[in-house]
Each structure stands twice: as structure tokens, then as C-alpha cells.
Amino acid sequence: MKTKPHDIISWDEFFMGLASMSALRSKDPSSQVGACIAGPDYKVVSIGYNGMPRNCPENKLTWNKNEGTLDCKYLYVCHAEFNAILNALGGRDLKGCTIYVNLFPCNECAKAIIQTGIKEVVYQSDKYAHTLPVKASKKLLKLAGVKVRKYTGRTIVHTVK
Numbered sequence: 001m002k003t004k005p006h007d008i009i010s011w012d013e014f015f016m017g018l019a020s021m022s023a024l025r026s027k028d029p030s031s032q033v034g035a036c037i038a039g040p041d042y043k044v045v046s047i048g049y050n051g052m053p054r055n056c057p058e059n060k061l062t063w064n065k066n067e068g069t070l071d072c073k074y075l076y077v078c079h080a081e082f083n084a085i086l087n088a089l090g091g092r093d094l095k096g097c098t099i100y101v102n103l104f105p106c107n108e109c110a111k112a113i114i115q116t117g118i119k120e121v122v123y124q125s126d127k128y129a130h131t132l133p134v135k136a137s138k139k140l141l142k143l144a145g146v147k148v149r150k151y152t153g154r155t156i157v158h159t160v161k
Contacts, residue, residue, distance in 0.1 A: 048083030
């Protein structure tokens, strides 16, 4: 009888590893974020990372954080969760899925998570817990009955700085 190797990663480690790997595609110099949506059958449904909208010339947009001006990345960047959800919309049902993300979702992504029927959020970092968008996100997710839990597995690829 064959024995199972001791270094097999868990499903959480696998999916968070995919989220971390997709984050490496992001050109954001301060926060590379990735997301992986997994179905209840442990199949990858979609992945995404934070980046500028498709077909928008990146040299015409900014990665600066000059809030209150048009020179602010927050006005333009599509978040990893948002991209993962949009990437799955080619007929994939997200009801009952779990989203793995390196950084706790903002309120806008929380709304998309809720509206698509994703049942669980597994996050790695909560570095913006003190901000209004994350506080609102937590309120929305709780009210909608979406399970939220901190990832406790090994770091497979990358963590948000």
C-alpha cells in the first residue's frame, strides 16, 4: 500500500497559492492582489488580479495614490475579486463557491461577491481593516450571511506587503 507524501498541500493552500500566483501578474507597485474562485467540488472556477481595465492604455492611467485627484489609481483599478468574478461570467454559476484572496475585499467587491452567490471569503491579509471600505465590507458580508475566515495555511507563493 502506498503512503501519502507528507508535503501534499491542503485545498486551502492550493487555492490561496493560485490566488498568490495570479497576484504576480499585477503591475501595481504597492499592492499585488490575486483572487481564485473555487467551486464546492474543489474545481477552479476563475482567477483574477488587480489591474487596469482592458483596452485602456496603461500609460494614460496612473498607479499613484493622490486621493482627491484624477491622478489616483483607486479611480481606475479593477480589483482582483472583481476581475475573477467577471472572468467567470461566461456562463459559470458562482453560487456556493468560495473566493480566496490575498487582501480582504473592499465594499464594492463585497457587493459583487454577495450578488453572485459566493458563500465564503478566505483572505490572507487585512492590512486595511481600519478603513471605511473594509469596515463596510465586513458589515455587508455579515448581513448577507457570507462566511469569512482568515487563511491559516502555509504561504505557498506570495503575500501582500
